[in-house]
Amino acid sequence: MIVANPKPISEILDMIKDLKKILILGCKGCVTVCNVGGAKEVGILASTLKIARIKGGNPVDITERTLERQCDPEYIAQVKDIVHDFDGVISMACGVGPQFLSEAYPKQRFFPAVDTTFFGGAVQHGIWAERCAGCGTCIIHYFDGMCPIARCSKSLMNGPCGGSAGGKCEISKDVDCIWDMIVRKKMEQGRLDDLVRFKPSKDWRTARDGGPRRSIREELVI
Amino acid sequence: MRLSYPSNIKIIQVPCTGRVDIIHLLKAIEDGADGVYVAGCLEGECHYLTGNLKARKRVNHVKKILMDLGIEPERVEMYNLSAGEGPRFAEIAREMYERIKGLGPSPVKMKNAA
Amino acid sequence: MSDLRSGSNLEKVLKAGHFAFTGECGPPKGANLEHLKEKFMPLKDIVDAVNITDNQTAVVRMSSWAASTILIQNGLEPNFQMVCRDRNRLAIQSDILGVYAMGVRNMLCLSGDHQSFGNHPQAKNVYDIDSMQLIALVKKMRDEGKFMNDEEIDGPPRLFIGAASNPFADPFEFRVYRLAMKIAAGADFIQTQCIYNMKKFREFMKMAVDMGLHEKCHILAGVTPMKSVGMAQYMAKSVPGMDVPEALIQRLRDAGKGKVAEEGIKFAIEQIEEFKEMEGVAGVHLMAIEWEHRVPEIAERAGMLPRPKI
Numbered sequence: 001m002i003v004a005n006p007k008p009i010s011e012i013l014d015m016i017k018d019l020k021k022i023l024i025l026g027c028k029g030c031v032t033v034c035n036v037g038g039a040k041e042v043g044i045l046a047s048t049l050k051i052a053r054i055k056g057g058n059p060v061d062i063t064e065r066t067l068e069r070q071c072d073p074e075y076i077a078q079v080k081d082i083v084h085d086f087d088g089v090i091s092m093a094c095g096v097g098p099q100f101l102s103e104a105y106p107k108q109r110f111f112p113a114v115d116t117t118f119f120g121g122a123v124q125h126g127i128w129a130e131r132c133a134g135c136g137t138c139i140i141h142y143f144d145g146m147c148p149i150a151r152c153s154k155s156l157m158n159g160p161c162g163g164s165a166g167g168k169c170e171i172s173k174d175v176d177c178i179w180d181m182i183v184r185k186k187m188e189q190g191r192l193d194d195l196v197r198f199k200p201s202k203d204w205r206t207a208r209d210g211g212p213r214r215s216i217r218e219e220l221v222i
Numbered sequence: 223m224r225l226s227y228p229s230n231i232k233i234i235q236v237p238c239t240g241r242v243d244i245i246h247l248l249k250a251i252e253d254g255a256d257g258v259y260v261a262g263c264l265e266g267e268c269h270y271l272t273g274n275l276k277a278r279k280r281v282n283h284v285k286k287i288l289m290d291l292g293i294e295p296e297r298v299e300m301y302n303l304s305a306g307e308g309p310r311f312a313e314i315a316r317e318m319y320e321r322i323k324g325l326g327p328s329p330v331k332m333k334n335a336a
Numbered sequence: 337m338s339d340l341r342s343g344s345n346l347e348k349v350l351k352a353g354h355f356a357f358t359g360e361c362g363p364p365k366g367a368n369l370e371h372l373k374e375k376f377m378p379l380k381d382i383v384d385a386v387n388i389t390d391n392q393t394a395v396v397r398m399s400s401w402a403a404s405t406i407l408i409q410n411g412l413e414p415n416f417q418m419v420c421r422d423r424n425r426l427a428i429q430s431d432i433l434g435v436y437a438m439g440v441r442n443m444l445c446l447s448g449d450h451q452s453f454g455n456h457p458q459a460k461n462v463y464d465i466d467s468m469q470l471i472a473l474v475k476k477m478r479d480e481g482k483f484m485n486d487e488e489i490d491g492p493p494r495l496f497i498g499a500a501s502n503p504f505a506d507p508f509e510f511r512v513y514r515l516a517m518k519i520a521a522g523a524d525f526i527q528t529q530c531i532y533n534m535k536k537f538r539e540f541m542k543m544a545v546d547m548g549l550h551e552k553c554h555i556l557a558g559v560t561p562m563k564s565v566g567m568a569q570y571m572a573k574s575v576p577g578m579d580v581p582e583a584l585i586q587r588l589r590d591a592g593k594g595k596v597a598e599e600g601i602k603f604a605i606e607q608i609e610e611f612k613e614m615e616g617v618a619g620v621h622l623m624a625i626e627w628e629h630r631v632p633e634i635a636e637r638a639g640m641l642p643r644p645k646i
Contacts, residue, residue: 009290040245047248052291054252055329153450154421154461158468158517160510161447162502162529163576170576171452183510196513198472198521201425201465201484 001030001121002094003128004037004114012045012090013052015111019060019087022049024113025079025101026066027093034128036114037092039066045092045113070097076104083108119150136206136213142199143182144189149202151178157199225308227315239263240273247284247298254331257322259299261314267304274302294325341478341524342496344441345413346385348646349619350525350554355612356619357640358415358527358556359383359631361407363398372403373410378629380412384643385442387527387621390417394454401431405438415498416440419448424464425473425484432477436493444498444527445470468521471499475522499523501555503540504533505577512543519553526553527621530560531607532571533579541616550616557611560623561634562600565589601634608638 016022024042032038046062053060063086068075070093083089083101088109091097098110118130133150139157140147149155153171160179163170167180186195204210236242239262250258260281262274278300285295299318303310340347349356359379364371379386386407390400404414416435423431432443447467451459465473473484474497481492499518503511515526531537537557544550562568565588572580584603591599604622611617620640624631635641 009287040243043245044248047245047252048287048291051248051252051293051330055291055293153452154447154466155463156447156466156468158466158514160505160507160514161467162500162505163449164505164507165576166506168576171450177506180507183507187507187509192510192513195510196517198468198517200472201469204464 001033001119002096002116003034003118003120003130004031004094004116006036006041006045007113007115009048009052012111012113013049016049016060016088016090021061021063021085021087023063023065023079023083023086023089025070025089025091025093025097026064027070027091027097028066029069029071029093031093031114032066034122035126037094037097039064042066042092045090067093069093070100073100073104076100080105134207135202135204136210137203139199139202142194144185146178146182146185148178148182151176157202225312227312228319231315231319238268238270238273239277240268240270242277242280244280244283244287247281248287251284251288251293251297251328251330254328256325256328256331257297257299257318259301259314259318261301261303261311264302264304293329296321297325297328342441342494344385344496345646346415346442347496347524349384349644352644352646354619354644355640356554356556357383357635357643358385358387358619358621359628360387360389360621360623360625361403361628362389362392362625363400363403365395365397367398369406372398372406375628376407376412377410379631380410381643382632382635382641383622384619385413385415387415387417387444387623390419390446390448391422391454392417392449394421394449394451394456394459396455401435401438401440404435404440408439413442414440415442415444417444417446418470419446420463420465420467420470421448421451421461424462428465428470428473429477429483432474432493432495433489433491436495437491440495442496442498443474444500445474445523446500467499468517471497471518471521471523479522497522497524499526500529501526502529502577503531503537504529504579508536508540512540512547512549515544516547516549519549523553525618526555528556528558529577530558530571530623532584533581534607534610536579538614541614545616550618554618555616556619556621557607557614557617558621558623559604559607559611560625561597561604561627561630562588563597563627564600565596568600601630601637604634605638608640 024046026039026042027037042064046064049060050062067078083105090111090113091101092113095116098112101110119132119134120128120130123129130150135149148159152159153169160177164177164180167177169175169177186192239260242260247258260277262277265274268274281298281300284298288295301314361376376386388400388404391397400417404416407414445467451457451461474495476482477489477492478494481489483489501515568580568585568588571578588596588599608620611620
C-alpha cells in the first residue's frame with residue numbers, strides 16, 4: 001500500500017487559518033489501511049481542528065466525508081454537488097488525492113493533511129516499512145525477493161558496502177542492512193554463485209528519473 | 223459501600239476500556255469537558271488481554287494532541303484499578319476533580335461560552 | 337613496460353614488484369590552498385601516491401579532482417578518489433575525462449559514506465551506479481575506449497583502477513567474494529579499510545590467496561595509527577564496519593599519559609613489518625588522519641624509505 005504520516009497539526013492549522021468552512025475528505029484506500037486518512041482519522045482531525053479554533057476564538061465549521069478512493073475520477077465526482085460549498089477542502093488521501101481533486105474542481109482549493117512516504121506494508125500493527133521504490137523495472141528475483149533499490153540506503157546492486165555491521169545499515173542501528181539479509185539467504189540456500197555475478201547498472205528511465213510516468217494498457221482503453 | 227465522589231463527574235460505561243477511542247476523548251474536550259479520564263482494569267488483567275493497554279496508548283496520544291494545541295495534557299488521564307476497589311475509584315475521582323480544579327476551566331469551554 | 341595500463345608511478349612500483357606505500361590527504365573545508373599544501377607536502381617523496389578523498393564522511397570539502405591537480409602541480413602523484421553518492425553517470429564520466437586530461441593516472445572507485453553522516457544530511461543521494469559498476473565503467477572507458485552507452489571516446493582515459501575492500505564489515509564470509517567481484521570488474525589494485533584486528537585480516541588474506549586474488553590484483557593493507565585512546569574507542573564503537581580489538585585499546589591505555597600516540601605509531605609500524613612478510617599483501621596504504629606531518633617519521637621507522645624511483 002501507499003503509506004503516509006499525519007502532518008503536524010500546526011502545519012494544517014496554518015494552511016486553513018483564513019478559512020471558516022471546511023470539508024475534510026478521507027479515503028477508504030491505502031490511507032485507511034495505514035490508519036492515517038480513513039473515516040476514523042477524518043473524525044479525529046475534525047475534532048482536533050475544531051478544538052484548536054474554538055480555543056483561538058475563531059471557530060471553524062467542518063463537514064466530514066470519506067470517499068471510496070481519491071485516485072479515481074468516478075469517486076471524486078461524488079462530491080461535485082457539495083465541493084463548492086466550502087472555503088477549502090482538506091484531503092486525507094495520499095498525494096494523489098488533492099491532485100485528482102484539484103484537477104476535477106479547478107475553482108476550489110485543496111490541502112494535504114498527510115505526508116505521503118513510501119510503498120510498503122505493516123510489519124506489525126502501527127509500524128510500516130518500505131519495500132518498493134517503484135523503479136519501473138523489478139529485479140527482486142535476483143535477490144531472493146528482497147529489493148536493494150528500495151531497501152539499501154545506497155541502492156547498491158552489488159552490495160553489501162563496507163558499512164554493513166551486525167546486520168545493520170551504516171546509517172542507523174534501526175535500519176536493517178538488506179544486503180546482509182540477501183547474502184545470508186543466498187548462503188543458507190547454497191546459491192552464492194548468483195550473487196557473485198556482476199549486476200550491470202540500472203536503466204533509470206522507467207523510474208521517476210525518466211520524467212513523470214504514465215501507464216497505458218491498450219486492452220482497457222476505450 | 224455508598225462511597226461518595228464529586229457529583230460533577232459524569233460516568234460513561236463501556237464494556238472494556240479498549241472500546242474508548244481517541245475521538246471519544248477529543249469529543250469530550252471539544253464539547254466543553256474540563257477533563258476526561260479513563261478508568262480501566264489493572265494492567266495484565268484485561269479480559270480481552272490488551273484493552274486497557276490500548277486505552278493507555280490512546281490517552282497518551284490525546285495528551286500529545288492537546289499539548290500541540292497548547293492545552294494542558296493533564297486534563298486527560300488513564301487510571302488502572304480493579305472492579306473490587308470501590309474506595310480507590312472514589313479516590314481517583316477526587317484526585318482528578320482536584321487536578322482539574324487546579325487547572326481551571328478548559329480554554330475550549332471558556333471560548334465556546336463567550 | 338609496454339603492458340602498463342596507466343603508466344602511473346604507483347602502477348610502475350607495484351608492477352616492478354616493490355612493496356608499495358600510499359598516503360592519504362583530505363582536502364580542506366575551503367579553498368585554502370596553503371592549508372592543502374601543508375597537508376600534502378610532508379608526503380612528497382615519502383609515498384608512491386597520495387589518495388585524495390572525495391567529500392569523505394559526506395562532509396563538503398574542496399573537490400577531489402581539483403585537489404588532485406594541485407598535487408600534480410606540486411610534483412606529487414594523486415590517487416583520485418571518486419564516490420557514487422554525489423554524481424550521476426554523466427558527471428562521473430566527464431570528471432574521469434577531466435582528471436585524466438589534467439594528468440591524473442590513479443583512481444579509486446568508491447560507493448561513498450551515506451550523506452546522513454555528513455554536514456548536509458538533507459541532500460538527495462544519487463547512487464545512479466554503485467562502486468562495482470564504477471570500476472567496470474572506468475575499465476570500459478580505458479580498455480574499450482567507450483562510454484557507458486558504447487559511444488566512442490575521443491582520447492580514452494588510461495587510469496590505474498583502484499577499489500576498496502573492508503575485510504571487517506559483515507557478513508565476513510562474503511567479503512572475500514566481493515573483493516573477487518571488484519577484481520573481476522576491473523580493479524587493478526585494492527586498498528583495504530584500516531586494519532586493527534590482525535587475526536581476522538590474516539584469515540581474510542589467506543582466503544584471498546587461496547582464491548588466487550593476489551595474483552590478479554595488488555592488495556594494499558590499510559593502516560591508520562591511533563592517536564589516542566578516545567580515537568580508538570570512537571572507532572570501535574561509532575564507525576560501522578570497523579573492528580578494533582579491546583586488547584589494542586588496552587595496550588594504548590597501558591602506555592600511559594603522553595605516550596599513547598607513540599604506542600599507536602609503534603603498533604602501526606609493527607603492522608607494516610608484518611604486512612611486508614604477509615603473503616598476498618603488495619603494499620601499505622597509510623591513512624594518517626590529520627597527522628600527515630608524522631608520515632615521514634613513520635615511513636622512516638617502518639623501513640619504507642627511500643621510495644623506488646622508476
